[in-house]
Structures are given as C-alpha cells and as structure tokens.
Amino acid sequence: MNKDILICGVGGQGTVLASRIIAAAAMAEGSTVHSAETIGMAQRGGPVTSHVRIGDEAFSPMIPNKKADLIIGFEPSEVVRNINYLSKDGIAVVNTSPVKPVTESLTRSGYDGTEMVEYLKKNVDCIFVDGLTECEKLGSVKFLNILLLGIAAGSGKLGIKKETIIDQIKARVKEKFIEANTNAFLTGYEIGKTKESQDET
Numbered sequence: 001m002n003k004d005i006l007i008c009g010v011g012g013q014g015t016v017l018a019s020r021i022i023a024a025a026a027m028a029e030g031s032t033v034h035s036a037e038t039i040g041m042a043q044r045g046g047p048v049t050s051h052v053r054i055g056d057e058a059f060s061p062m063i064p065n066k067k068a069d070l071i072i073g074f075e076p077s078e079v080v081r082n083i084n085y086l087s088k089d090g091i092a093v094v095n096t097s098p099v100k101p102v103t104e105s106l107t108r109s110g111y112d113g114t115e116m117v118e119y120l121k122k123n124v125d126c127i128f129v130d131g132l133t134e135c136e137k138l139g140s141v142k143f144l145n146i147l148l149l150g151i152a153a154g155s156g157k158l159g160i161k162k163e164t165i166i167d168q169i170k171a172r173v174k175e176k177f178i179e180a181n182t183n184a185f186l187t188g189y190e191i192g193k194t195k196e197s198q199d200e201t
Contacts, residue, residue: 001031001159002055004063008082009074010099011039011046014145018072019050021149021172025164026054036061047078054159070157072148074131075099076116083124092124093152093192095131095144127155127195134187143184150188155195162189 005022009015016037023033034053039046051063065084071092073079079094086092098113120126129151135141146169152158153165166182173181 001026001029002057003053003070003159004058004068004087005052005054005070005072005158006063006068006082006085007050007052007072007074008078009048009095010078011048013048013074013099014142015048015050015074017172018145018149019052021165021168022052022158022160023054024168024171025160026052028164028168029160032056032058034058034061047081049078049082070152072152074144074148076113076120077111080116080119083120086124090124091126091155091157092120093127093148093155093157094120094129095148096128097130097132127151127192129188129191134191135184138184138187139180143181146181146184147188150185150190151192151195152188153185154189154192156192 007015007019019035023035026033031054035051037050039048051061053061053063063085066087068085068087069090071079071086073092073094076094076096076098079092096113096117098111100111131144134147135143153160153162169181169185170178
C-alpha cells in the first residue's frame with residue numbers, strides 16, 4: 001500500500017498520538033513508513049501538522065504539495081491552512097468544531113469555523129463531523145483524536161485494518177483508558193462506515 005496522510009490541528013488535541021498510531025499500525029501490517037511533525041507553539045494552542053507516508057514510493061517524510069491522499073483535520077482552519085497538500089482525488093476528514101485562537105479574546109473576530117467549513121464544502125471532498133458533540137457523548141473532548149482516527153478507518157480511506165489500529169491504541173494509551181479509547185475509535189469507525197455507504201449509493 002502507498003498512501004500519504006496528513007494530520008493537522010492545534011496543540012493539545014492529540015494529533016501526534018494519532019499519527020504515531022497510524023504509523024505503527026501500518027508498520028505492523030508490513031509497510032514501510034516515514035513520518036515527521038511540524039509543531040508551532042504547540043504548548044500554546046499553536047498549529048501541529050504530522051506527515052505520515054506509507055509505502056515504498058516515499059523517500060522523504062514530508063508530503064509534497066498536492067500529494068496527500070487523506071487529511072485528518074482536528075480544526076477547520078487548520079485544514080484550510082494545509083489544503084494545498086491534498087491531491088485532486090484526496091479526501092479530508094474534518095472536525096467542524098473550532099478551536100478559537102488566543103488572539104480571539106483581543107480582536108473579537110467572531111471566528112466560529114463556519115467560513116472555513118463552507119469553503120471546504122465548496123472546494124474539497126470531505127467527511128464532516130461535529131467533534132464536540134460526538135465527544136460529549138463519549139464523556140470527554142480528549143477522545144477527539146481517536147474518534148477522527150476511527151472515522152478515517154471506517155470510511156475505508158485509511159487503508160489499515162480496524163483490528164491493527166485497535167492493537168496500537170492498546171499499546172499506546174494508559175491501561176485505564178484503553179476501554180474508553182477503543183470505544184471512541186469504534187464509534188468513529190461506525191460514523192465512517194455510514195459515510196462510505198453513502199458514497200456508494
């Protein structure tokens with residue numbers, strides 16, 4: 001399998017853990033993987049972007065422009081910021097719930113993610129999910145990364161087996177959180193499957 005996946009969000013959303021689970025799962029299935037992260041003021045809610053390149057065709061960890069098969073976006077403005085990486089046949093899994101920047105309290109720009117989502121609807125093939133609402137059902141916003149990972153897997157766009165990813169979740173989260181994270185992944189997986197079936201009809 002050859003696949004380029006970009007994960008983007010802001011500090012504290014768990015983007016790096018999601019990318020490492022994907023990379024480890026792909027390697028567990030026998031694929032060659034290159035990965036890298038670019039982190040800007042992540043501790044203060046700054047942008048975080050992870051590149052995961054799966055397969056023998058990649059010789060650099062950084063995805064070239066217009067080559068990503070999949071973007072998993074934890075925040076709508078970060079998807080727009082990184083949309084130049086997406087290939088013409090690529091797809092983005094997008095959390096529509098915004099994370100307001102620190103400057104919002106000073107400038108009062110009114111940013112709520114709506115304009116970003118509308119732009120993506122008009123220009124990109126996307127799977128949208130209200131991550132905040134779904135995570136409230138799960139009991140914590142901290143499950144957003146695993147929820148989105150599940151959606152990507154369930155849609156068939158990730159190309160990695162469900163069981164392989166669950167194994168890597170179990171290996172990388174604390175034991176007391178394994179059940180909750182597995183549930184978050186499976187919840188996302190079912191959402192992704194629904195999107196896949198809609199595309200086929």
